Amino acid sequence: xxxxxxxxxxxxxxxxxxYFYWLKRHMADLVQAAGFEKAVLLVPDEPTHEKRVWVVQxxxxxxxxxxxxxxxxxxxxxxxxxKRFGNRFQASRRIMSFQFQVPDLTARPDDxxxxxx
Numbered sequence: 001x002x003x004x005x006x007x008x009x010x011x012x013x014x015x016x017x018x019y020f021y022w023l024k025r026h027m028a029d030l031v032q033a034a035g036f037e038k039a040v041l042l043v044p045d046e047p048t049h050e051k052r053v054w055v056v057q058x059x060x061x062x063x064x065x066x067x068x069x070x071x072x073x074x075x076x077x078x079x080x081x082x083k084r085f086g087n088r089f090q091a092s093r094r095i096m097s098f099q100f101q102v103p104d105l106t107a108r109p110d111d112x113x114x115x116x117x
Contacts, residue, residue, distance in 0.1 A: 002037075002098035003066045005058040011089040016052040019085060027056060030077055034069040036060050066095065 011019045027039040042055040060066040081089070 001062065003060045003063045004096045004098065005036075005060060005066055005069075006094050006096065007056045007058070007091055008053065008093075009056075009089055009091045010048075010051040010053050011085075012051060015085055015088050019052075019089060020054070022081075022084060023054065023056070026077070026081070027058075030058065030069075030073075033077075034058070034060075034073055035065055036069075063095075063097070 009019075009023070023041070027041065030036065031039050037059040039059070040057045042057065044053050044055060060069070078091075081091075
């Protein structure tokens with residue numbers, strides 16, 4: 001089942017431009033190295049006055065492939081960001097499992113099983 005790995009970063013304005021250009025390269029490197037299907041960069045609509053905020057969603061083909069990335073590759077990718085930017089940014093992460101999408105023309109209403117949270 002497809003899994004989404006989401007990383008939200010808050011970056012000090014003084015390094016925002018450099019961080020943004022590094023982030024684009026970082027995303028491409030991560031997709032290639034980790035075997036993610038794609039990565040999407042999002043900007044929240046809510047205003048932020050003190051820091052720049054970006055949200056990156058990485059689409060892993062399975063939970064197992066994501067766990068492989070987290071175990072074997074994530075430490076070095078995270079270390080690179082810390083080496084370049086130190087404590088001038090904060091990152092939070094979450095993992096989400098794909099359930100279904102609309103329109104799914106192959107699904108009938110009876111086939112949709114909503115997972116309660």
